[in-house]
Amino acid sequence: MADSTVSFDRPQQADLDRCVHCGLCLNACPTYRELGVEMDSPRGRIYQMVQVNGGAPITASYIEHIGLCLACRACETACPSGVEYGRLVEAARADIAARAPAPFIARTIRRFVFGHLLQSPGTLMVFGAMLYLYQASGLQRIFRASGLWKLMGKLGRLEQLAPSAEPPFFFSQIGKTLPAEGQRRHRVAFLAGCIANISFARLNEATVRVLQKNGCEVVIPAEQGCCGALHVHAGLKEDARKLARRNIDAVLDGGFDAILTNAAGCGSTLKEYDELLEHDTAYQQKARDFVARMKDVNEFLASIELNTDMGPVAATVTYQDSCHLAHGQKIRTAPRKLLAAVPGLVLREMALSDLCCGSAGIYNVVENEMAMSLLDKKMESVNATAADVIVTANPGCMLQLTAGARLHGRGQRVAHVIEILDEAYRARSAASAGR
Ligand code: SF4
Numbered sequence: 001m002a003d004s005t006v007s008f009d010r011p012q013q014a015d016l017d018r019c020v021h022c023g024l025c026l027n028a029c030p031t032y033r034e035l036g037v038e039m040d041s042p043r044g045r046i047y048q049m050v051q052v053n054g055g056a057p058i059t060a061s062y063i064e065h066i067g068l069c070l071a072c073r074a075c076e077t078a079c080p081s082g083v084e085y086g087r088l089v090e091a092a093r094a095d096i097a098a099r100a101p102a103p104f105i106a107r108t109i110r111r112f113v114f115g116h117l118l119q120s121p122g123t124l125m126v127f128g129a130m131l132y133l134y135q136a137s138g139l140q141r142i143f144r145a146s147g148l149w150k151l152m153g154k155l156g157r158l159e160q161l162a163p164s165a166e167p168p169f170f171f172s173q174i175g176k177t178l179p180a181e182g183q184r185r186h187r188v189a190f191l192a193g194c195i196a197n198i199s200f201a202r203l204n205e206a207t208v209r210v211l212q213k214n215g216c217e218v219v220i221p222a223e224q225g226c227c228g229a230l231h232v233h234a235g236l237k238e239d240a241r242k243l244a245r246r247n248i249d250a251v252l253d254g255g256f257d258a259i260l261t262n263a264a265g266c267g268s269t270l271k272e273y274d275e276l277l278e279h280d281t282a283y284q285q286k287a288r289d290f291v292a293r294m295k296d297v298n299e300f301l302a303s304i305e306l307n308t309d310m311g312p313v314a315a316t317v318t319y320q321d322s323c324h325l326a327h328g329q330k331i332r333t334a335p336r337k338l339l340a341a342v343p344g345l346v347l348r349e350m351a352l353s354d355l356c357c358g359s360a361g362i363y364n365v366v367e368n369e370m371a372m373s374l375l376d377k378k379m380e381s382v383n384a385t386a387a388d389v390i391v392t393a394n395p396g397c398m399l400q401l402t403a404g405a406r407l408h409g410r411g412q413r414v415a416h417v418i419e420i421l422d423e424a425y426r427a428r429s430a431a432s433a434g435r
């Protein structure tokens with residue numbers, strides 16, 4: 001097979017050499033914890049990357065072990081040698097995609113999903129409308145209640161993970177500027193995602209409201225699009241670079257104090273646009289300027305003087321650290337600080353809150369068995385807290401945990417940190433209106 005990999009889209013030897021094989025990352029790795037197999041540990045995967053870098057062929061076994069990695073980056077947190085494992089696994093996947101392409105049907109599906117669906121608001125809206133019909137007509141309820149899904153193997157299990165369609169879709173808000181409530185203290189750009197415009201439209205609206213309550217003028221830039229995170233995780237780096245350039249062009253000259261996302265998975269990639277475009281002379285500086293202002297919405301709100309004029313939210317919640325917030329962006333205290341500001345709310349920490357729930361982008365679709373096994377364990381930790389709400393900071397985790405609450409839970413609701421803040425502000429407004 002022709003070797004067509006761009007040299008920098010392979011694991012770099014200097015990055016691999018940082019690993020001293022100490023094994024301190026093994027216990028932090030969800031796949032190693034599940035399987036107990038060295039080749040499915042960070043150290044084992046690095047060993048395999050070293051072999052391939054040294055000229056060993058890309059085998060089915062290598063593809064399988066690299067594919068089973070969640071790219072959760074828990075190993076980065078655990079590693080004392082500063083191995084940037086996320087960067088390595090993304091490069092290994094890019095290398096695989098270039099030198100050992102998937103079979104024709106898999107490639108065609110990937111091309112449709114990554115090259116078209118995620119990038120086209122029109123196609124996403126058609127998909128959203130079809131999903132809405134399936135859900136609103138009662139078909140989904142009947143399908144799930146009948147137990148038919150259990151007989152359909154993987155397809156049935158995947159249906160349990162389907163997002164909800166939430167019309168009116170958030171695409172209608174793109175291009176708008178929403179004023180700050182009270183005095184304007186900040187001017188921010190909000191990146192609304194791709195599928196989130198269909199399936200997390202209410203979360204996106206809540207995000208804008210919370211920012212307005214905190215003195216932000218919120219611009220939802222017209223030319224924005226998918227951030228490319230799913231493309232990076234799948235090894236499709238050139239597609240991701242095109243999307244990165246588009247988002248940079250959409251916001252860079254807007255004079256924003258911050259560029260915000262409410263999706264930890266997107267934020268992690270958006271904050272690494274400088275790495276993604278490090279070899280693009282036309283965009284490397286623009287990417288650095290973009291990254292300097294890119295923030296997760298939790299991080300941003302925890303860094304400003306938070307509006308604490310909130311009403312009570314009487315709930316016991318437990319917080320699931322999204323991997324790409326805790327490990328990818330090293331943000332753990334900000335969401336907890338925001339939750340602590342909500343009157344009436346009790347936070348009960350679960351064990352291993354920063355262990356992956358199995359969502360990991362589209363991992364729960366392509367590696368469904370491992371994802372569901374991790375979810376099963378996650379729900380044991382959740383259930384042990386007896387919390388009635390599972391709070392997290394990433395839409396992908398919300399989908400996975402919603403399935404978990406339905407399949408193994410105790411009727412818990414799943415919410416984003418921002419939705420809890422929005423509830424608190426609305427409780428305050430309702431109390432004021434009732435006076
Ligand atoms: S990224 Fe996550 S799943 Fe992959 S090796 Fe590291 S800890 Fe394990």
Ligand code: SF4
Pocket residue numbers: 018019020021022023024025026042043046075078079080081082083
């Ligand atoms: S990745 Fe880090 S923690 Fe894991 S074996 Fe290598 S040096 Fe040790």
